[in-house]
Amino acid sequence: MDPKSQRLRLNDGHFIPVLGFGTYAPEEVPKSEALEATKYAIEVGFRHIDSAYLYQNEEQVGQAIRSKIADGTVKREDIFYTSKLWATFLRPELVRPALEKSLKNLQLDYVDLYIIHFPVALKPGEELLPTDENGKALFDTVDLCRTWEALEKCKDAGLTKSIGVSNFNHQQLERILNKPGLKYKPVCNQVECHPYLNQSKLLDFCKSKDIIPVAYSALGSQRVKGWVNLNHPVLLEDPVLHAIAKKHKQTSAVIALRYQLQRGVVVLAKS
Template sequence: MVKIEMVTFNNGNQAPIIGLGTWKSKANEVIEAVKNAIDVGYRHIDCSPVYDNEKEIGEALNSKFKEGIIKREDVFITSKLWCTEHSPNLVEPALKKTLSDLRLEYLDLYLIHWPMAFQEGKESFPTDANGKYLGSDVDYVDTWKAMEKLVEDGLAKNIGVSNFNSKQVERILKICKIKPVVNQVECHPYLPQVKLSEFCKSKGIIITAYSPFGSPDRSWAKPDDPQPLKDERIKKIADTYNKSVAQVIIRYQIQRGHIAIPKSVSKTRMQENLKVFDFELSEDDIKEIHTFDKKMRACAMSMAVDNEHYPFHEEF
């Protein structure tokens, strides 16, 4: 069993530096995936209600609790508040629904999934009759105040944000009683987020890197879209360490102090993704990978580009 390193948050709490991403894991696959992940040593699972698989993840966790493989305090579970539930009065009910689906009493980390609010209702991606996205003018600053109450009430041990730019993080920091511990953002060799990473570090906020491989299995990917996993320059670096491209990409995140949450449903790949603590990239390797930046966003959420809180108009 690989011993996974921990990161320490600005409040003294800790989290495993590698977690299992579950976005795009189909409900019928994710039960086995989470069980396998726990069996091979993962102790950090990243979830969201919009992934439509939290009930199944709850089933897998419950099964492992019953087997005695893990206790609740052995695992770090993250979930997120979806954009249709930013109104302060909806925040606690949204978390309670997630807790019910995951069969848990509390979350280790709860994030505001995106800074933009969507129109409230049953549709996760609400649109009008012409297919135009329906936004809401709820300000994430008001949402944050409701998030803080979750910590005070013991429903979440830590809170953070996701897909926020530096100015949006600054706005939260100006009003918060409880600082965000994490900003979870897309981060990979073609979107290395160097400036945002440095900014967050200066504020004591840890980056969680989602889609660390550039999400090659996203449904809207085009056949000729570049893929970090197929990059010959990274392969050359990997060969010098006798490691795989995937291992170098994960190590690239870890050495920057980022949490990495690669998604996989393959037990073999999960095991491979954990074998990253027995080598170290040189500083030159990390600087070189920084130069592979293509400003490539797999997750641009462009439907909400006109929302006043859309994050990617800013450079970082």
Template sequence: MNHLTAENHRLMLNDGNSIPVVGLGTYADPKKTPKGACAESVKIAIDVGYRHIDGAFVYHNEHEVGQAIREKIAEGKVKREDIFYCGKLWNTCHPPELVKPTLEKTLKILQLDYVDLYIIELPMAFKPGDVIYPLDENGKWIYHETDLCATWEALEACKEAGLTKSIGVSNFNRRQLELILNKPGLKYKPVSNQIECHPYFTQPKLLEFCRQHDIVLVGYSPLGTSRDESWVNVSSPPLLDDPVLNSIGEKYNKTAAQVALRFSIQRGVVVIPKSFNPERIRENFQIFDFSLTNKEMKAIEALNKNIRYVELLMWKDHPEYPFHEEY
């Protein structure tokens, strides 16, 4: 992976398209994030050299992402085809007849003609409707029967209609990927599976399975996560305090964060670190001017604790909850 450069850091996907190996994550708690912070961050990221933006309808900020991309195109800084935008299909929109209208709604919010990648955000369907987190009167989640193959066929139709260039999945385990890969009449394989992946949770088995099937792993929380106890498992220590990552960083005059990101891209894993801090947005992109030795890669692999930060335990009784299985 040492041929990657700040100017050209794309990996080929199995459908002939390509994905930049570093992207900007845009999830931020809407209650704690000032209006305009997301748009500003996307603009800074594009100026720095990022060409991949990871977003989702449920982040409530796709209008800002779209505005930032359009401004940079209008300025002549980039062309639309230079930018890779990933959008996501939420759990309440899994029924096949809802998929295309949902993507069309996302495109309307972004004010773009297409997204580059559209993925099923989670393999768990919720009750369809306008309520993003449907609960019954007792505060219990209202689930919906899941048919991942039917949802996938609707995504294939979106690709054929030109609404998205590529299609993929997120938070799928091996069994769920195999459901799609073995689907009779499959037209397009998933190009990617977006999952939690970082030095404390290296996903070796799922990575190998995806390699065998030419599916790119996109690693979310590549630097660990926010320490928000309402949804993050804080029993695993903060990744960036790790002494191994810090001592390797000292050798290269890099931060623990840059070492963690470099580790992932050298394994062929795409990283989408979220930051709305201009300094860190820059720092997270400065990973193309050094590379880790095999020995250092092995030392970082050995940090794997096999503990997730993002467990989504509130949905563990969903029939398609993905994390009961080993991988």
């Protein structure tokens, strides 16, 4: 993989590697695996690393990045690191403290991209997924335009080079884009995207606004009960993918990733 040639220009002038390594793992996976997996990803050529406060592994991911810098494999400027603002921090006054908390966990001076993880606010507090006594989510009321202004200030402060969003639909994006006094447009919109959920209309809208689409779950939705119907077909077992893979002497996973790249979508190889 040639990290310098495989990049796309963001609307703020920075560049994002088209192939990223996603560090999400279910809770039962030891956090130490995030350390080893991220180190290995950098060793084999990944320069785009995607994580989030929600994943609760930024300490290990940061350690992996710093170890690969220390041993001379990469320089800090070679790495494109993405973190995400979790839903309990969407109040404007909580945005910078949330980013600073991630930076402290990472032991890095800045992130390359900071994005709003979800366009839905949850009640602030220590719990990542706050619920009431009946197990129902506790939501918060926040104007996302004010949240965005706080992200713009983080960019101006040098805590992040670029700012973007995740899981936004076109109407939510338009609210940001049409905001009076907008200083910086979102550089990206990271969404679930794969051949079974191709997001074609949303991708066309993003591209029309010079917003880069980034695909997570590019190898198919998580096979977790409660997240997906386990009776639904498995993407990587799809006969069409198998046929294309066989023709090109590749795996179904490689075909699913290439599908995104050929559409101009930045893709996370594992997420």
